[in-house]
Amino acid sequence: MIHVVAVITAKPGKREEILKHFRANMPAVHAEKGCIEYGPAIDADPALPFQAKYGPDTFLAIEKWESMDALKAHAAAPHMKAYGEKTRDLVANRAVHILSPAA
Numbered sequence: 001m002i003h004v005v006a007v008i009t010a011k012p013g014k015r016e017e018i019l020k021h022f023r024a025n026m027p028a029v030h031a032e033k034g035c036i037e038y039g040p041a042i043d044a045d046p047a048l049p050f051q052a053k054y055g056p057d058t059f060l061a062i063e064k065w066e067s068m069d070a071l072k073a074h075a076a077a078p079h080m081k082a083y084g085e086k087t088r089d090l091v092a093n094r095a096v097h098i099l100s101p102a103a
Helices: 015-030 068-076 078-090
Strands: 002-010 035-041 058-065 091-099
Touching (some): 002 068, 015 035, 015 058, 015 078, 068 078, 078 091
Antiparallel strands (some): 002 058, 035 058
16 A cells, blocks of 8 residues: 655645545546545644644545555556646745555
8 A cells, every 4th residue: 555645835825725626536536446545625724733733724545555566556547647737827936745555
């Protein structure tokens, strides 16, 4: 199994607009072969005092894929290209972390 945590920081005030496009794209991603989990997450509020917040312009895409091949196919999917084109001018920064379970 492959885990992905993508940290997406929107340009100021644009997070909800990106999330609108993200949510609209979710059914197509969920239908992809090998998709186990795919969804957005934001800072919990209220949370515990030791929380390190990402802030009001950032959200995370939390993903699980059956294999690296499934993730590669996801990255190349036409609906992901379309999502990228719709959100390109709204994103300030993006960091994608691809992880394997620790043995």
